[in-house]
Amino acid sequence: MNNNQGMVSCAVGCWLVAALGGALAAALLMLLGDWTFLQAAFIGAVVFAVAGALLSWLLCKPLPPMGAAKPAPAPDATKTAASAPVAKAPAAASAPAPTAAAAPATLEIKPSTPLAGEAELAERKGEWKYEGGAKPAPAPEPAPKPEPKPEPKPAPAAADPGPGTKPETLAAAREGGPDNLKQIKGVGPKLEALLHSMGFYHFDQVASWGPDEVAWVDQNLEGFKGRVTRDEWVAQAKILAEGGTTEFSSKVKKGNVY
Secondary structure: OOHHHHHHHHHHHHHHHHHHHHHHHHHHHHHHOOOOHHHHHHHHHHHHHHHHHHHHHHHOOOOOOOOOOOOOOOOOHHHHHHHOOOOOOOOOOOOOOOOOOOOOOOOOOOOOOOOOOHHHHHHOOOOOOOOOOOOOOOOOOOOOOOOOOOOOOOOOOOOOOOOOOOOOOOOOOOOOOOOOHHHOOOOOHHHHHHHHHHOOOOHHHHHOOOHHHHHHHHHHOOOOOOHHHHOOHHHHHHHHHOOOOOHHHHHHHHOOOO
16 A cells, blocks of 8 residues: 555545544534534534544644655764874974963953043042941931910809899799789780799789899899889889789780780
């Protein structure tokens, strides 16, 4: 069997193996992957083509013909030179070998052009020394001065209660509830609430105020200073505390004022 017949047989075998692989791949896709026949056949054809080409390229390379003469190796140059006859030179023509003392000990090579700074470096040679050392540690920064504490502000002085004497007050109205202080002329709803907050709920409290108590209340009625004296509260309160009525209290009782 010659070389060409061997290559043909190898190629046929490779393509048969590739066909078997493609058919096996298509069958597995239809059985295990639920592929349709056309899809599995297409993949099988691809496997057949790729596997056949790859196997043919790897396994069916041409071989050299049998009985071909191997190329002769190149002659060894060293052996040829050694086998050649060496011509002897006449003794008179041989020159004396130079002695080791005649050869220069060192070969100094100098540049053709002087380098920049060469002369200055040659003059300073042997005189320069490195004097650098560890850099001194930087001086520690001074500690920040503590900020002066602000001087405490003096407490505000208590409000001056003014002249006079504070009258006696009640924590709450007596049984029966507070009197209608709005029956006193000059006492409206806001001023009545202020009097209650100060501890005044009844006519007899106002009727008992003397000049010192009137002066104190006049001074401490915020927003209504001087109303006790100007509207004569004490005189009206005495009449109302005894069960009497005034012209103003009658209007209040009738509902003509508030």
